Amino acid sequence: MTGETDLTRLEDLMLNERGFVFDPNTGESYQVSGTGLLCLRALQRGASIDEVVAQLVTSHDVERITVRCDVDAFLWDLKQLGWL
Amino acid sequence: MNLQPYIAPTIRRVCQTTANPQRLGRVPVMDAIDGVPVSRLIETHGSPLFVFSEANLREKIRGVRQAFESVYPNVTFAWSYKTNYLNAICRVFHQEGSIAEVVSGFEYEKARHNGIPGNQIIFNGPWKSVESLRRAVSEGAMIQVDNRDEIVALARLAEELQTSIAVGIRVHVDTGTHAVWSKFGFSADDGEALRMMTWTRENTRLRIRGIHCHVGTFMLDAGAYATATKAVVGLAIAAQEAGGALVEYLNLGGGFASHARLHGQYLPPEQATPGFDDYASAICSSIKQGWPEGCPLPKLYLETGRALVDEAGYLISSVVAVKQRRMPDANGALAAYGKGGPTVASAVRAYGKGGVANGLGSTRRNAVVLDAGINILYTTAWYQPSIYPATQTAPGMQPTTVYGCLCMNIDVIREEAALPDLKAGDAVVMHPVGAYNMTQSMQFIAYRPAVVMIDPGRRVHLIRRREVLEDVQGPELVPGHLAETEQPTAAIGRHEP
Numbered sequence: 405m406t407g408e409t410d411l412t413r414l415e416d417l418m419l420n421e422r423g424f425v426f427d428p429n430t431g432e433s434y435q436v437s438g439t440g441l442l443c444l445r446a447l448q449r450g451a452s453i454d455e456v457v458a459q460l461v462t463s464h465d466v467e468r469i470t471v472r473c474d475v476d477a478f479l480w481d482l483k484q485l486g487w488l
Numbered sequence: 489m490n491l492q493p494y495i496a497p498t499i500r501r502v503c504q505t506t507a508n509p510q511r512l513g514r515v516p517v518m519d520a521i522d523g524v525p526v527s528r529l530i531e532t533h534g535s536p537l538f539v540f541s542e543a544n545l546r547e548k549i550r551g552v553r554q555a556f557e558s559v560y561p562n563v564t565f566a567w568s569y570k571t572n573y574l575n576a577i578c579r580v581f582h583q584e585g586s587i588a589e590v591v592s593g594f595e596y597e598k599a600r601h602n603g604i605p606g607n608q609i610i611f612n613g614p615w616k617s618v619e620s621l622r623r624a625v626s627e628g629a630m631i632q633v634d635n636r637d638e639i640v641a642l643a644r645l646a647e648e649l650q651t652s653i654a655v656g657i658r659v660h661v662d663t664g665t666h667a668v669w670s671k672f673g674f675s676a677d678d679g680e681a682l683r684m685m686t687w688t689r690e691n692t693r694l695r696i697r698g699i700h701c702h703v704g705t706f707m708l709d710a711g712a713y714a715t716a717t718k719a720v721v722g723l724a725i726a727a728q729e730a731g732g733a734l735v736e737y738l739n740l741g742g743g744f745a746s747h748a749r750l751h752g753q754y755l756p757p758e759q760a761t762p763g764f765d766d767y768a769s770a771i772c773s774s775i776k777q778g779w780p781e782g783c784p785l786p787k788l789y790l791e792t793g794r795a796l797v798d799e800a801g802y803l804i805s806s807v808v809a810v811k812q813r814r815m816p817d818a819n820g821a822l823a824a825y826g827k828g829g830p831t832v833a834s835a836v837r838a839y840g841k842g843g844v845a846n847g848l849g850s851t852r853r854n855a856v857v858l859d860a861g862i863n864i865l866y867t868t869a870w871y872q873p874s875i876y877p878a879t880q881t882a883p884g885m886q887p888t889t890v891y892g893c894l895c896m897n898i899d900v901i902r903e904e905a906a907l908p909d910l911k912a913g914d915a916v917v918m919h920p921v922g923a924y925n926m927t928q929s930m931q932f933i934a935y936r937p938a939v940v941m942i943d944p945g946r947r948v949h950l951i952r953r954r955e956v957l958e959d960v961q962g963p964e965l966v967p968g969h970l971a972e973t974e975q976p977t978a979a980i981g982r983h984e985p
Binding site for chain 2: 422424425432433434435436437438439440442443460462463464465466470471474475477478481482485
């Protein structure tokens with residue numbers, strides 16, 4: 405049985421510079437892209453979705469609509485993992 | 489502010505195969521072909537785009553000629569039209585001294601159109617129409633007879649013309665390396681070929697002057713040519729002793745491997761593919777050792793195609809969509825080796841832990857959709873082209889499935905290629921793709937792309953324009969009762985009285 409207490413919180417995740425993510429609760433490891441790492445770190449700091457999108461748009465050669473679409477898909481993945 | 493190139497945020501669960509992101513090494517960027525930037529080629533000619541290197545074509549044919557001519561006195565190469573019959577490609581080989589090898593009346597016409605006289609055309613193939621044979625005979629082509637029906641047809645023609653016709657006879661040999669290509673010619677192993685040579689001599693006006701043997705395709709074992717050559721030499725001697733033929737030439741066909749990589753091939757092409765010297769040694773040594781002393785060595789013809797044109801051909805294509813592909817829970821690649829047990833995730837779940845839900849409980853793999861499909865990359869059924877990014881991208885390779893653009897699930901160019909994270913609009917270059925993809929491509933769903941050739945001076949020449957609607961529907965006819973078009977919307981809106 406998986407109880408509430410088993411769920412991993414975003415701030416529990418261990419990240420490194422190369423996008424390696426370790427979930428200490430499940431023992432699973434993940435690889436995120438560079439922008440994925442940026443998102444995770446921003447979210448760990450408590451940034452809002454709009455702030456994450458704005459940060460990506462400011463630093464990358466990309467349209468806002470594209471980033472919004474991709475970030476929403478990424479957040480959906482994080483919800484599937486129970487991190488959000 | 490200097491903006492970074494954008495790659496979408498993605499997350500993949502790490503499994504055995506991706507635990508070490510360095511395991512796939514680095515794939516070099518191919519941002520130019522023969523010194524011409526890929527971006528400029530796309531800008532001028534669009535994407536996808538086939539590109540041929542004229543310098544590579546010339547380097548290959550000169551290399552194979554050097555390999556053979558250094559060990560044998562009388563060698564002629566014939567360009568295999570079916571491997572790539574774009575006129576510009578054929579003409580490069582003809583300029584380099586190759587005659588033509590054709591396998592149909594259509595290819596024969598192409599060779600003549602390219603200025604090759606009939607007596608410099610080798611006419612192969614299991615079916616040659618009577619009309620094409622008639623023309624070939626009248627122009628003195630080197631017909632290589634494949635079967636009894638063809639011998640009979642040519643015999644009739646010789647009677648009709650009241651003349652003798654010089655031909656070669658095609659044979660097949662068991663080299664022990666692969667299934668015998670018994671579709672073609674007569675068996676040199678069981679006496680069939682010798683019997684037919686003798687019968688032809690005694691019953692027709694045909695005069696057999698050559699023996700042709702093409703052992704197979706993509707031959708990674710040069711030793712197979714030694715076996716075949718010994719058998720052919722033995723047959724020539726036996727035929728002469730039996731009065732069946734005076735063999736003046738041997739034709740060992742083609743089949744030399746290029747640096748393509750077969751599906752499932754373990755060793756990289758650089759290690760697995762024999763060099764031209766290996767093939768030359770296998771063939772020429774066998775002739776010189778077996779041919780009777782005091783008799784002039786027979787002329788040697790070779791028809792290698794793939795090894796001369798494959799590496800000259802590139803396909804530029806562009807990413808049109810990026811996906812994350814959900815892979816089966818068990819590791820399919822390791823399962824093939826009996827090691828594809830349950831994943832860590834499922835093992836953890838068995839102990840009541842593991843909050844991993846839905847898609848990310850499984851492995852994910854990068855996937856991209858390109859603007860080119862397998863209809864123009866027919867050879868991907870057997871070979872896996874290398875795929876290079878055309879621009880500097882994010883570091884780190886990921887196993888990536890490369891889909892084509894066709895609305896068909898089978899349209900997979902590479903099940904797993906090592907590529908960096910790519911985004912829509914990024915260009916890639918596939919290589920080698922110069923052999924058979926021109927001649928075997930089919931028009932399907934989309935127009936086939938343009939083809940350009942880069943000459944040694946880095947000038948880019950369009951050698952086949954991109955298709956247009958008229959190319960596709962030009963041969964179509966519409967019956968009279970369907971000729972008048974009626975707008976469907978008008979028909980729907982009309983009420984019966």
